[in-house]
Amino acid sequence: MDLLVTYDVETATTEGQRRLRKVAKICEAYGHRVQKSVFEVVCRETDKAHLVRALQEAINPTQDSIRIYRLPTHALDDIEHLGKPRQVDPRGALVI
Structure with missing residues (x-):
């Protein structure tokens, strides 16, 4: 599944x-950072459950907010991008 994870800590x-550093490290373990507090994640349902639990x-x-958008299948393959080019392929290898 394709996810977009955003957070405000x-x-x-x-x-x-x-907490901010911990949230960032958790997200880095599951996806690719595309902006300061935005990650693109390609995962299985079980991985999503682990991600949600860790977050x-x-x-x-009472102070922090995380939003996880479940996108249509392969939605991350068709993103209109302006400005600095994408550095990584969301389906490419994830190096931790």
């Missing part, structure tokens, strides 16, 4: 900055 506190454990639900 409170960073005014040291704890919030730690839920990492955030403070």
Whole structure:
């Protein structure tokens, strides 16, 4: 499945900055960063369940927000892009 993961983590506190780094590391393990707080993810249903669980454990639900958009199959193959070219293929190898 194709996913778009976006997040907004409170960073005014040291704890919030730690949560931000943790959320970013979790997302990097599952997909490719395409903007500062945006990741493209190609995964299986079981991988998505692990991703969601890890993110839920990492955030403070009263201060942070994560949005996971489930896209149509192969939607990441047909993206209109403006500006700096895409650096990675969303279906390419994921190096952690």
